[in-house]
Amino acid sequence: MATWKIDASHSEIEFKVKHLMITNVNGFFTDYDATVEAANDDFTDAKITFEAKVDSINTKNEQRDGHLKSDDFFNAAEFPVIKFESTSIVKKDNEHYKLNGNLTIRDNTKPVELDVEYAGVTVDPWGQTKAGFELSGKISRKEFGLKWTATTEAGGIVVSDDVKLLANVQLIKQA
Template identity: 35%
Template sequence: MTTASNYTQLTGDYTIDPAHSRLGFVARHAMVTKVRGAFNEFEGSAHVDGQNPANSSAALAIAANSIDTRNPDRDAHLRSNDFLAMDEHPEITFRSTEITWTEQDTFEVTGDLTIKGVTRSVTIPLSYEGQATDPFGNSRIGFEGSTTINRQDFGITWNAALETGGVLVSDKIVLEFELSAIKQN
């Protein structure tokens, strides 16, 4: 079993490695299927206090125009004022306000998520996936998790009614995090 003392060696400052991380999302489309996408440009950092996770912190900055659902027309619509309004709000940000160790290798990261100029508190359960030294001598740690938000809470209200009932785009959006971070010297 992992105990708090097992995390002591992780204490330090980290930079998220975008080449080995994924910030994704899932939305229901036409109430019958899921559309998955990701943001391809982001940067982030974290301070990990392995002895006392409450003293840890994390921050992310995501380029809204890097949204990618593998469909250029849909991506252009998502960048528009109907959704992300990226010309006015080019960045989506997250800044932690509290980190708690909940069980063996699980943490809850609560923080302020800002999308389209609207900030709401969200909690992201993250599982610690481990630590490794890569072939270049970098000490890496990994975390994975997801949380669900309501896009309307962030002022993203565009939708279209379906002839069969329901709407084209779900209000609930699942945010997915697969993070690899490199310890800074």
């Protein structure tokens, strides 16, 4: 069994949500950790755990970040961590997988399915074995208790219910 840890300096955990239904607002988590345990070289038996600190949310706008940390959205004070635990991985071909797991936001746990693109394994110039993945998926924020809503004067929606999840992940094999 090999243990892999996320290389935060070479990974990004991102989300996108439609604002006014015409543009995306992108956000990132800057404080997170993940562990992958796998015996198979192709990660088909991997057990994955991931946590992100809500307080590390960054949308490049302090006022919006503060609103997202409030009870209208994540409620960072009461629910400081977002968690994911894998339940299965299905290999579609050598580069494409379906990752199933349970995502917990605000103590609401729901199953999610993510598309995974596996970029392979390599050894970096310092002798570390690394693996690369790109993950994507979509969730309904309201299912997780992020229910704040508003409408424009014309009746349009300010913030979409659908949230796109994107992660570019580099893992380091532990000795």
